[in-house]
Amino acid sequence: ILNVEQSPQSLHVQEGDSTNFTCSFPSSNFYALHWYRWETAKSPEALFVMTLNGDEKKKGRISATLNTKEGYSYLYIKGSQPEDSATYLCAFPMDSNYQLIWGAGTKLIIKP
């Protein structure tokens, strides 16, 4: 059974602090790893799609790294702001069936 795990489940971070969390996925038959941000009362929004081992992507204060050999990706947020409060989801395509297997998410709460 393919499983995508995210940790921690939730995280409280002081405004201005940097933080990171993890997505673990099966390391065999890797195709891609997706990161999405899901703000309350909104729909999930794509952050990154990562395909290459060692890949690092950045969007403003948010960046992500990928290790396909050991099956994990880190998402980093530098200098957290209240607007970063959201649930961060990662998803892993299940071989060639096109369906994404989703992690349960890391709920990030930024304390002012």
Next chain:
Amino acid sequence: DSGVTQTPKHLITATGQRVTLRCSPRSGDLSVYWYQQSLDQGLQFLIQYYNGEERAKGNILERFSAQQFPDLHSELNLSSLELGDSALYFCASSPRGKALNTEAFFGQGTRLTVV
């Protein structure tokens, strides 16, 4: 605004009934995905259509069905509704058939409440 439109936003119906959820993908996107998010559950993939054809099936119940029309909009039909079907149903679209390395754009969701 992702460009994906879902209607209705909210739906309240009784057990045993049938409802239809509608999704209009972003202009030019050929793939439509349907997801269910129940209370305390992650996003569960239900089904994908690409250019009118079913492309992949996830944990979709037999009571549920979907289709994609020539104008690329999609409908998710839920029948013989049970209380446990209450959930947020998302539609997403992407330009190509494969979800592997293409980001998906999500609609605002339809909140279904079965009473």
